[in-house]
Amino acid sequence: MxxxxxxxxPTAALSATGLLDQVRASRAARDAEEVRIIxxxxxxxxxxxxxxxxxxxxxxxxxxxQPSGQGSESAIDTFExxxxxxxxxxxxxxxxxxLGLSTGAGDTLLRDALVLSLRLPLVWDRxxxxxxxxxxxxxxxxxxVGAPRDVCTYLDQKTAPVAEKIGxxxxxxxxxxxxxxLYPEERESAQLEDLDKRFVKLDETSIxxxxxxxxxxxxxxxxxxxxxxxxxxxxxxxxxxxxxxRYETFEARRSIALGVLADPARAAAMLADAxxxxxASQRTRVFGLIAHLTETNLLNMNPAASDxxxxxxxxxxxxxxxxxxxxxxxxxxxxHCGGCADCxxxxxxxxxxxxxxxxxxxxxxxxxxxxxxxxxxxARDPVCIFPxxxxxxxxxxxxxxxxxxxxxxxxxxxxxxxxxAPLCRRHHRLKTHAGWTCTTIEPGVHxxxxxxxxxxxxxxxxxxxxxxx
Numbered sequence: 001m002x003x004x005x006x007x008x009x010p011t012a013a014l015s016a017t018g019l020l021d022q023v024r025a026s027r028a029a030r031d032a033e034e035v036r037i038i039x040x041x042x043x044x045x046x047x048x049x050x051x052x053x054x055x056x057x058x059x060x061x062x063x064x065x066q067p068s069g070q071g072s073e074s075a076i077d078t079f080e081x082x083x084x085x086x087x088x089x090x091x092x093x094x095x096x097x098x099l100g101l102s103t104g105a106g107d108t109l110l111r112d113a114l115v116l117s118l119r120l121p122l123v124w125d126r127x128x129x130x131x132x133x134x135x136x137x138x139x140x141x142x143x144x145v146g147a148p149r150d151v152c153t154y155l156d157q158k159t160a161p162v163a164e165k166i167g168x169x170x171x172x173x174x175x176x177x178x179x180x181x182l183y184p185e186e187r188e189s190a191q192l193e194d195l196d197k198r199f200v201k202l203d204e205t206s207i208x209x210x211x212x213x214x215x216x217x218x219x220x221x222x223x224x225x226x227x228x229x230x231x232x233x234x235x236x237x238x239x240x241x242x243x244x245x246r247y248e249t250f251e252a253r254r255s256i257a258l259g260v261l262a263d264p265a266r267a268a269a270m271l272a273d274a275x276x277x278x279x280a281s282q283r284t285r286v287f288g289l290i291a292h293l294t295e296t297n298l299l300n301m302n303p304a305a306s307d308x309x310x311x312x313x314x315x316x317x318x319x320x321x322x323x324x325x326x327x328x329x330x331x332x333x334x335x336h337c338g339g340c341a342d343c344x345x346x347x348x349x350x351x352x353x354x355x356x357x358x359x360x361x362x363x364x365x366x367x368x369x370x371x372x373x374x375x376x377x378x379a380r381d382p383v384c385i386f387p388x389x390x391x392x393x394x395x396x397x398x399x400x401x402x403x404x405x406x407x408x409x410x411x412x413x414x415x416x417x418x419x420x421a422p423l424c425r426r427h428h429r430l431k432t433h434a435g436w437t438c439t440t441i442e443p444g445v446h447x448x449x450x451x452x453x454x455x456x457x458x459x460x461x462x463x464x465x466x467x468x469x
Contacts, residue, residue, distance in 0.1 A: 034134035042113040048091035112141040122160035165462025376417040386427035387456040396422035
């Protein structure tokens with residue numbers, strides 16, 4: 001039997017653009033079938049309801065949530081406490097079997113269909129209209145599981161317009177923002193409860209014939225971060241020539257460090273050696289906090305702040321950390337640049353910025369972005385701006401949207417946040433060498449076109465395929 005590497009006849013004569021159109025058509029057909037399946041899941045759930053939904057669900061922790069498609073075998077048993085209609089316990093089995101899924105996955109599909117239709121009606125309407133893929137809508141449903149009704153409403157209103165492009169990180173931020181805005185007291189109480197849930201537990205059932213076991217720790221981030229750094233310091237020392245651990249991997253040596261720390265005298269001697277040889281990590285760690293200089297924040301009306309990784313923190317938590325001698329909280333205030341579209345050139349070789357922007361001028365001769373420039377760009381664009389890319393901005397290059405002119409800087413694009421955007425190295429190379437072009441519509445919104453004329457719009461909320469019909 002011989003095989004042919006020739007492309008199938010129906011597509012062999014297609015141009016590159018035509019082939020990409022076929023890919024999109026196949027994806028659209030697949031998405032339409034997924035919509036039909038989740039519609040059937042909702043109908044199946046309604047046919048097996050035995051008790052109506054409760055007015056409010058019991059709050060469900062992140063640890064209790066199951067990712068979409070990976071539900072537990074007793075997922076239906078949780079419907080009532082999630083504020084969903086109670087359905088017969090065996091309803092998911094037949095539905096899941098017909099789809100070729102596990103019973104747990106089928107239960108979770110029924111749950112997501114109910115959450116979308118009852119708790120997230122705006123997102124659900126866009127699913128039925130074919131505007132949001134089912135798998136993305138189910139991400140939103142999973143984020144809403146167990147949340148109070150007003151939080152679901154907030155999430156529905158915020159995500160419905162962007163549900164086809166929002167990622168997991170964006171959903172987590174919206175949930176945090178909703179809880180901090182609507183339930184600041186409850187969030188503070190949960191924070192205090194978390195303090196009571198700190199523990200160190202040796203799982204003796206995990207010990208195997210090699211003598212390896214598992215130790216689970218839950219604690220304050222500042223404490224765990226310091227402990228993590230100390231384990232790394234000892235691991236580096238154990239890897240030096242003449243040490244017993246020099247043939248082990250770094251992670252294995254970090255585990256050996258626990259035994260060293262159990263011997264205070266040995267640990268103190270090794271850490272002193274680490275300090276003397278310059279191996280030690282910086283003992284005073286720096287925690288970067290971004291203060292967005294808005295009226296709400298300046299009037300102290302916002303109970304939360306974000307760090308330089310875009311995570312939200314309660315102000316009370318930061319107050320607790322400020323008093324630590326081993327942790328330095330660095331607050332950087334920023335005002336977002338409004339753009340240089342109306343900038344004026346003058347004879348002082350500076351570019352004037354409109355009133356209210358983050359600076360009064362931009363040095364036209366400067367090519368390298370300053371630390372302030374980077375902070376503004378990272379806060380505005382937390383990830384690479386290439387379509388669908390989610391590499392953190394801090395690990396990307398800062399690309400000049402309008403090219404910097406090294407010979408005549410006044411004629412090129414300025415080194416200003418409004419003209420800078422993060423691009424990971426691979427996508428930076430695509431833009432430079434592979435025919436991709438990028439046009440900035442406004443700060444944070446970028447229009448991409450590939451060498452075949454396919455266009456995509458990247459926004460803070462995600463990516464929009466402008467070629468889909």
